[in-house]
Amino acid sequence: MKSLTKTDFNFPEQKEVYKGKVRDVYFIGDDHLVMIASDRISAFDHILPAGIPFKGQVLNQVATHFLKATEDILPNWLIDVPDPNVAVGYRCDPIRIEMVIRGYLTGHAWREYSAGKRVLCGVEMPDGMNENDKFPSPIITPSTKAVEGHDEDISREELLKQGYATEEIYSQLEKYTHALYQRGTEMAAERGLILVDTKYEFGMKDGKVMLMDEIHTPDSSRYFYAEGYAERQANKEQQRQLSKEFVRQWLIENDFQGLEGQKMPIIPEDFISLVTERYIELFEKITGKGFVQADTSNIEERIMKNTVESLKTNQIIR
Template sequence: MSREADSPSGQFPGFVDCEVPGGIRLYSGKVRDIFEVGDDLLIVTSDRISAFDRVLGLVPNKGEVLTQFSAWWFDRVRDITAHHMIARPTPRSMHVRRCRVLPVEVVVRGYLTGSAWRDYQAGRVVSGIALPPGMRWNQQFDQPLVTPSTKAEHGVHDRPVSTDEVVGLGLIEEPLWRQVQQTALALFERGRAICAAQGLILVDTKYEFGLYNGRLTLVDEIHTPDSSRFWFAEHYRENFESGRPQRKLDKEYLRQWLMDRGFQGDGQPPAIPPEVLAEVGRRYASAYEIITGTKFVASGDSVEAARRKVLLYLTELQRAHTEGYDADQGEDH
């Protein structure tokens, strides 16, 4: 996808290398553009949407919703874990501590659905866990499960592993992995309780952790529609009993739209019409509004304005870093 292709305001495609001021490194993930300044990062969340590990289009205001959503959640979990957020200088960017990211995506599941259901149905274990027979689609687990997957290098699909393999394969050492799992479960419980108070079910979610000065730190994003499934609680029981799909407020809407057209990640993806992307955007904003109880107000920034704000902050950050560095040098002599 060309990032420069028609991108009206409210649809921010991201950055390209040539725009970056000298001395600052840019890494682009599927959704985020990440600038490195000293020990810090500026993470800019674009409006790119990925499904089945492919970037498929731009969803209006998605990056602003995700940024505000994660910031809101970070504030509500600070008693559970350290997190990476330092500041939120523009509507779609977050200034964070650069961490050594652990090579495991920590998925916590409260319900048997999605890929776990597909594995279960096919008689496969779910991340090394043998589930009891006779479970049904979308059934709640007695206790949430931690189902890790390896954080694959760029462009490679993640691979599910068992909790034992995380240690066995040497991905994370045992005591730290134990701490990661406890933290993930505590975060999930907090998320579940907050969502429940607003009539939503936090079905499952993915966390990433890193180390900052040796301290376990929550990074990336938290409890957003990109990283989590949300269902409406009101009709859960009825839908579950009758085997009907749940009412959802997450990325599943787009995944389903793609699967209905025979796309599951391989070959040429179908072109997604603007009204489908707009609907995805409305669902993201709606999840934010229901959970936080506040209205989502888009900044209305044009693509140019959004870029300008980011580049301005980056320039200041780099100057502060350079001056700090000089001062440190001065002390040594």
């Protein structure tokens, strides 16, 4: 199985390229972009040295599944999905904030909590909670969206003080974040899952807030299996989950958390296969659809052909 770990396309009317941790964005003209979901995987703000076959396809198809399911809440950037790894959409001016919303005490929040902290991003967390307990109500713990390097936790007050957004815009982001999380929670419940936490990114287009990037994917979200959740909590057992957290846990067990002086471990083939299986499992579980593996014999040629056809069909290029 071939994986797509880097891209180097030159689309018609292409102006610039942004290479992210996982996605590569090609800007077409002044108003559009092509987003390619690679098979790269990141954890602790580091890209792992091995690609995960079909991960990009899973991310792209899960994200577009939810973008289409939330169009009634607010507009989003998506125009077309011409290829399993590609989405074509509008270019927005990004708001440099990641809107992280947490319904349960897990992951980064739990690591902070277990270290004795009771305030995260200016939000108080109740005493007496255990790992993976449900918060009384979901909390928003934003972070700054770094162009390079680490995203940083930040409070609402500090975001406004530093000018990341106006009070009016940030209030809209909070409203949309709660609404999107509620929709994602309902859709997950229909599939026997719990949407534990997730993050959203927004931009501005024509003076209005628009949803950008991916939503409710295993790279941006955690899911628990609903069946057995209460029993596992009562017994203080780890939850069965579909997310990237197990990759982080594997790295922690192999002495890597992205800290200075730590060396990225070699990723064995059997673990790569396991990650692929987990991503496909999430796709099928969350969407209720069977996963159809794309032809990977010549990924680059396939992407180029399908994308150029879409750009022409949607009159983005001549």
